[in-house]
Amino acid sequence: MQNYDVVNLELAEGGRRRIEWAEREMPVLRSIIERFARERPFEGLRMAACLHVTTETANLMRALQAGGADVVLTASNPLSTQDDVAACLVSHFEIPVFAIKGEDNATYYKHINAALDHRPHLTMDDGADLVSTLHMERREQLSEIIGGTEETTTGVIRLRAMAKDNELKFPVLAVNDAMTKHFFDNRYGTGQSTIDGVIRATNILLAGKTFVVGGYGWCSRGLAMRARGMGANVIVTEVDHLKALEAVMDGFRVMPMIEASPIGDIFVTLTGDINVIDKHHFEVMKDGAIVANSGHFNVELNIPALEEMAVAKRLVRPFVEAYELPDGRTIHILGEGRLINLAAAEGHPASVMDMSFANQALGAEYIVKNAGKLENKVYAIPEDIDMEIARLKLESMGIEIDVLTEEQIAYLSSWQEGT
Template identity: 50%
Template sequence: MRSMSTSSLQNSVVKDMALAPDGHLKIDWVESHMPVLNQVRRQFEAEQPFKGLKVTISLHLEAKTAYLAKVVQAGGAEVTITGSNPLSTQDDVCAALVEDGVTVLAKYNPDPVEYKEFLIRALETKPDLIIDDGGDLVTILHAERPDLLETIRGGAEETTTGIIRLKALEKEGLLKLPMVAVNDAYCKYLFDNRYGTGQSVFDAINRTTNLVVAGKTVVVVGYGWCGKGVAMRAKGLGAKVVVTEVDAIRAVEAHMDGFHVMPMVEAAKLGDFFVTVTGNRDVISGDHFDVMKDGAILSNAGHFDIEVNKMDLSERASSIRTVRKNIEEYKMADGRNIYLLAEGRLVNLGAGDGHPAEIMDMTFALQALSLKYVNDHYQTIGKSVLNVPYEIDNQVASYKLESLGIEIDRLSEEQIRYMDSWASHE
């Protein structure tokens, strides 16, 4: 056992504390590959920005997230953490965090009632600050437990889906706390959403199916930053790539990036692999299943398991069985088989280990520094959805360059004056 506190053990709900040694190995591994977050940790240890405060975190609970929790803890916080998806929680990591003094309310694949209970219990600790992923914490606070809003100064949101929910609350004038949209930071969508999602989706698909991608057709549903990354990696693996979109500008971009663009009802006839990355519901549904090839493989890389309409798929199936871990076979009435990975949940975490440590290093540094920003300014920033300040984004990128041993140029004073003046452009 490490420096486990009595309170973290008493207040936690995890599967098995005996799993902790394996969890520590995972956390130690990512820590050694997260130099940006290590630098933030050193800053927090010196400054203690969260001393005496409580922080509740809801994120995909695996090793990289665990290290973020430890960095926030190093800043003086009492940390409680729970998962943001039933299939992405790793039980050994949960046990290790408890030994490190973090209160954990999570285990792999809880039933829906238990999963919701963990979220509520994490909020019942009456945190000062929160980190959310997908908006579950914020939704509970506004829809079910507004009594728990009183102590919360604000927080940060990790992903596109959560920001959609936050902006809907803000638009209706209902948002009761400031939330930083970490997903919209340059260092998040340019690197995490593109390179992280692109690689981790195919890590999970390849690990789960053990099938080749080269020579096959991959249909990417949605061409936002995540979709761009998935399409890029599919092309790199030798696939023919089809993109479906509802946004005309993104559709033109996908075309100019060299991909075929067409409606889903046409793409459905061609795809061997399907990856949804829209944040919206039912983007693959009834009519699409009717025309798919025998052996088509469906996966979702959006936050919630609503992008592939599982009810439509089940209604068309004469039988459903699990043929490999994280692969369900739906046999259609005409004999075709359609396969769904990770129950239609976030495939890169439901069937894999998520984004690479070096990618989440930057994202979680943004999270930690954004949380500090909220705590420093919560009395003046208002109850709104906030962008990550450019200074934080640039700081994280600078730490990353430093860790890589890369130097860049700096503007001279004369160049700065030239760029700042309307009259000096000669």
């Protein structure tokens, strides 16, 4: 394979304009780019990134490049690539990219292996496909890896399972667990962009619809909040008693998925688990039900079971497939069950990804600074990095906050003074 694989380099100019537009909404990352250009923390290091190829990701790649990294980028999902952005990174920034929107699974993993041919010292993942491929197929390269970072809930779950089994062979920072990531990216970013993807794919009115949200983690909380704000009647399904209780106290109806299935108009899963919507759920859904997923992998929907149930399937709109069942009912699957916010829309707003990718950039720098000192396990982003990103974000918004006085600091650290 050549040193890149994108659909068409002639798309590069349109990608450049969109990357610049996103940059305007990413002041934290912009300040990191300026510092990295001075300090060059990644000088002499090769980096492979497996991320959604979007305008925001492009600005992260620019930050790593400014820091001296020899970086290569591949897609973390077959439907999430923005082809004009991929072309621009190759043409304007000379960053090798292996990503084509709509690529099949064979091409997807061919691209991951092309990125690993770069012999990286650092990995940057969104879903852990890069890391798992290294551990399963290219173990001879593991000794070359200093460490990595992981962007998403699904990836962190996989990596912690690897660490538990003593299979993880280098340290990884769980960027997803940073408060400036999951509080904002997962809640506000996923909430808004998932609604955006559903509406772009279907052009339906949400007001008055029964909207079923699978799970009540940070991503699901954001979606439930936004769907209610659009006038939908929201039902939450959960397997965790505490999260289910929180959803009830937040004013949502909570019930098992099998009870929600006959009454829901729209279903979206965001759990990181498999078969959240299964055959027995499809069997009782109403005619015209719309089903989507905004978790990282499309396994949240048992699409193979639906394929077996259906007597016909056809594309009725871009990213909308209608499955006709023997009794005449039709169930609509959006975006092949893949991340609907990236399959049918543009993913999170840049202002949210500003914080997430600041965590990625500073997390990678932390890995380099602590090379050889970290164990082969999953680490949380250090609190001081999290707080610095929050400070920079507030500063960029022109917002100031109070500072503790010496008296207040002394009071908080004492125990003698009571009622």
